[in-house]
Amino acid sequence: MSIRNFDALFKPKTIALIGASNRARSVGSVLARNLFEGGFEGAVLPVNPKEEAIHSVRNFRSIAELPETPDLAIIATPPATVPGVVKELGERGCRAAVVITAGFGEGERAEGRALRQEMLNAARPHLMRILGPNCLGIMSPHKGINATFAHVGAKPGDIAFLSQSGAVAIAVLDWARSRGIGFSHLVSLGDKSDVDFGDLLDYLALDPQTRSIVLYVESIAHARKFMSAARMASRTKPVVVVKVGRSAAGAKAALSHTGALAGADAVYDAAFARAGLLRVKELGELFEAIAILGAGLKPRGEDLTIVTNGGGVGVLAADMAAEQGIDLPALTEEEVERLNAVLPDAWSRGNPVDILGDAPGARYTAALEGLVGSHRKGALLVLNCPTAVADSREAGQAVVETLKEHPDVAAITAWLGDGAAADARRTFAAHNIPTFETPEEAVRAYSHLVHYRRNQALLMETPDERASTRPDLEAARKIVSDVLGEGRDTLNEPEAKALLRAYGISTVATHIVASPQEAEEAARAIGAPVALKILSPDITHKSDVGGVALDLETPEAVGEQARHMLKVVAGNSPQARLTGFTVQEMVRRPGAVELIAGLASDPVFGPIVLFGQGGTAVEVIGDRAIGFPPLNSVLASDMIARTRISRLLAGYRDRPAADRAAIEHTLIRLADLAADLPEVVELDINPLLADEKGVVALDARVVVKAPEREGTRRFAIAPYPHDLARTIATRGGTDYLLRPVRPEDEARAVEMLKRCSLEDIRMRFFASIGVFTHAFAARMTQIDYDREMVFVAQPVGADGEPADEICGIARLAADPDNEAAEYAIIVRSDLKGQGLGYAMMSELLAYARKKGIASVFGDILKSNRAMLQMTHELGFTRTAESAEDGIVTMSVTV
Structure with a gap:
């Protein structure tokens, strides 16, 4: 993972176009025109060995002739010349290049792959970043950069679009421009030889001009890198993905049911959900999702209340809601009574709320006022179809004015038709109210919001802490x-x-x-x-x-x-x-459900855990969910809930519910097995019988081979690093267990913070915090062990066992390039001065050294003299100071 030199890619001061051309409709000519006409304020320097000028702009015959070193180079020369061009640019000091040219191993041609490696070898000594090859290029409309050969540019906006396909990128540009949708950046990745989705997600997660990110994915190459970056990005802004190749998800040749069921598309589905991304199936759904996610709606529930001036469109919306699993709650008696007082007698008295075809703006206002004052938790969907007796513009303006008075209400609109309806939709868009052309689009968009929020909630949910014996x-x-x-x-x-x-x-x-x-x-x-x-x-x-x-x-x-x-x-x-033969006692549990649970190995994402309905017809039924190790109770429970068989497990009629905890335990243990035994490549438990008494494996099959990669390096998500746990001693003579934090530590961490003084809290968080919310604590305890580390300290008793409490928390968060990391530390107030903070900081620095991090820094309030003294003793020096904020930055080379 690296965003090194991405400032040259997205914010260059000078751009060189190598392979500029005057030949009509050539790639070099279109690139030149787009660069010259995009509005870029810096210099664009065309390079062509034969021309005096390119589109009336002075041309340079070679890279050596360039009057200044470009930050970014766009390369559109024949494939064989590209490695040499990259080498010359790197020697000149250029820090990033977009390689438009194709011919670098597409279709697995050996000569192309060799050329691609030669290009990368030429860039590496200079730390030069390569986007492409075989790509459309890059646009950053806010900077006036259009370094593509697309026939149309992009409007400035707040959506970043990353596409593996140049053709899809052009199609989306066309689609978005006709709808007035703008972009912060549009990046065509091509063959992803260097810059890939993970790198770009890391950059865009922190980009202030980007509010949402859209991905068009054909394949992922570096699973752990992608998952880490995607999980980080999705916590800061919506990330929506279209992944093609769904039809290629058929069963592969495998020795187990699990291997056969683990189709590639199902694995991608599970990966996107685990990372907190929203996956949509079609390009048309992309912008439906972005429109509603980007609006920042925050409904307190998942249901929908529909207000419409046409019964038919209300039914269309209700049908789509049923299809998407969105509930339409009935109106309460109080709501009906309130609406009776303001609506005509013929109104529907149900949800959808049909306010009749002659509804003027005032009736929309009355209906909305009658609903927003109730205790509804989901969203409002307001529909309008044009009629000869009412004005769609007036109705739209009334909705806008009403919603201004209720900013906490989550509302979506769909105004059907053109003309007045189009004007109303523009008004909604101007007031950041999500608006759509049909009721089906609106409901489907709302379902995207619901699924996105579920994924986000799952990322932050705290797992149960369950005692379990260690495996043999x-x-x-x-x-x-x-x-x-x-x-x-x-x-x-x-x-x-x-x-x-x-x-x-x-x-x-x-x-x-x-x-x-x-x-x-x-x-x-x-x-x-x-x-x-x-x-x-x-x-x-x-x-x-x-x-x-x-x-x-x-x-x-x-x-x-x-x-x-x-x-x-x-x-x-x-x-x-x-x-x-094998002979075994017949297990007779008449109410038990046959399940399958197992492990398989995906070529991209590594080990996966599978769960679903078992039996001999398991592959025909195809009822399964996929998860990634490591698992905890929350993730295992979610896997179970994503299957159809989960409804039977919940019990029905005279059959009691199955022991859900026992099933979760089985899935968690399979994930542990995958971590402990890299030789296990496929495992089936089929059937796994489950009822109220627990679970029992009737049959099992395990496939093994010598591992290609050791331990958990195969995992797409870094598991809990048990090996980092150790006992440390303070100068006061107290022993502490220092270990990485677990998600299950949330309650302990909150309890520790509650026992800290308000002044110590202010010193650590630069703010006075009275209430430690779940979201606040989850960010501290649910971390990506590949990216950051949080150590917690537990006092060790006379029996050698750690106490069930946390006394100190130390955090280290590295940048994507692993060059610098920021630390933060807090010790429980009643234990300060005993050397625990010093011991934890020493261990934190040792960990940074082991990870290859170059430097560690931290921001400290000037009034925090104890921390300033401790960092000085540990070799930190003052590298920055803000008189306005009263903050000192201390750094140390490790």
Whole structure:
């Protein structure tokens, strides 16, 4: 991740165009025209070895002739020349280049890939950033930059649009311009050889001209980088994404049901949701989503109340609401009574509130006033269809004036038609009221807001802290290493179940036998009824080849079935090695639900956890949810809720609800297994029976191989770094457990802050804070371990165990380039002066050194003499001072 030299990309003082041309309709000619006419206030320097001038602007024959060093270069020369051009620009001091040229490995051509690497090698010594190649270019309308070969420019606005496709970028430009939509930046990424989505999200998250970000994604290359940047950006502004390739989400060749179900598109879906992004399916939905997200609406609920002057359009809106899962709450008696007093007798007396086709502006005002004073928590959708007896403009103006009096009301409008309706829509837009052309568009846009808010809430929700036993890692690792040592890639059923038991997942005891006679004896020892299954290293799905028999009531029946099974399986799978059978007690839990839970490995995002409806038809049913390790109770619960089978798990009629906590525990343990055992590439528990008594794994399959990447480096999201926990001692002789913060620490962190003096709180947060909200505390305890670190200190008792309290919190947040990091620290007021703050700061600096961070800095109030003294003792020096704010910046090289 890096935003190094992005100032040269987005805010250059001088731009050079290498490959400028006068040839009509050539890329070099269009680029030159757009750069000259875009309004850029700096110098645009065209370079062409044969021309005197480009579009009447003085031309330079070579890069060496340029009168000044460009910050940004636009390159549109033949592919073979690009590495040399980049090298010459880098040596000249140019810090960023947009490579328009194609021919760098598209279609996996080896010569193109070699040329691309040569280009990157030429840029690297100079830290020169490359956007592209094979891209449309870049626009920053607020700076007057149009470095593209698009036929139309962009209006200044507050939407940043990042597109992997130049053609889509042009189409969106056309679409947006006809609707008056502007952009802060428009970036075509092309082949993403250097600058990618993660880099750009890092930059735009902090860009003051950007209020919302739109992504058009074809692929993601660096999953962890993307997830970190996307999670950070989505916490500061709305991020909407269109991901193409949904139809390519079919099952891949895999040895397990889990692997087959983990289609690439489903994984992207889960990734976007985990990062807090809103995914839409079509380009048309993009700007519906942006229009409503960018308006900053903050409904307190998710339902919708519709006010309309036409019954038909109200029904269209209601139908779309039902399709999108948006509730239309009934009117209360109080609301009906209030509206009866101001509306004609023929009004609908329900939701949608039909105020009739002759409704003037005053009737819209009366209806809205009758609703906004109630306790409705969702949004208002106000509709208007043109009629000959009422003025759409007047109605629109009335709505605007009414909503001015109620700024806290979340309202959306849809004025149908042209002419007066178009004028009304312009009025709404001018007052930042989301407006749409049809009721369906309006409701769908509102559903985007609802889903976006759900994703954001999920990001900030505090998980339960549940006590659990640690897995038997030694036993688990031995099972896997023994299988790999024997040259196998698949655990047999007993080995797979033993692995699950090592992680605290309940299984059915399974007996391995070599012959039908031994199967009969095992059944006699177990007692009827039993299940009989073929045992073979070559058979993945035993039921598909006749290798499963259930509810066998007698030992004789087991022996007979075993002999029959050998013949059937040998006929259906003649190449398979048959090594025996497994015999297990039949689990009879008549109200239990069959589930599937497992692990798979995605080529982009690494390990994933899968959950859904189980059974033999699992792939046909396709009811599944995907999550990313690490998991906690909140994330596991959300996975369950995203499946259709969750409705059965909630209980119905005389069937009690299944033990939800036991299912969540299973998913969390699978995520732990993925972290501990990188050799496990696929795992199935199918079926996993669940009822009010808990869960039990009836069958399991595990695929292993030597890991390509060690440990959790494969994860798209950095897991909790257990290895950083250590005991430290203060100069006062007290031992503390210093460990990374967990989301579950929220209550402890708040309790610690409550025990700090108001002055200490002001010293830490530069403000007096009386109430520590959930959102405030979640930002402190829910962190991206790949980007930042928060250490908490817990006192260690005489028994060597940490107390259930936090006494100090120290934070380090690095920039995207990992060059500098800002620290902040607070120690509980009654423990100050004992050396805990000094010890925590020493550990924080040691961590920064280990991460390769160059310098650490912090802002300190001048009145905070103790902190100034401590940083001085640790080698910090004063690097900045603000007399106005009374703040000193202290820095140290680590």
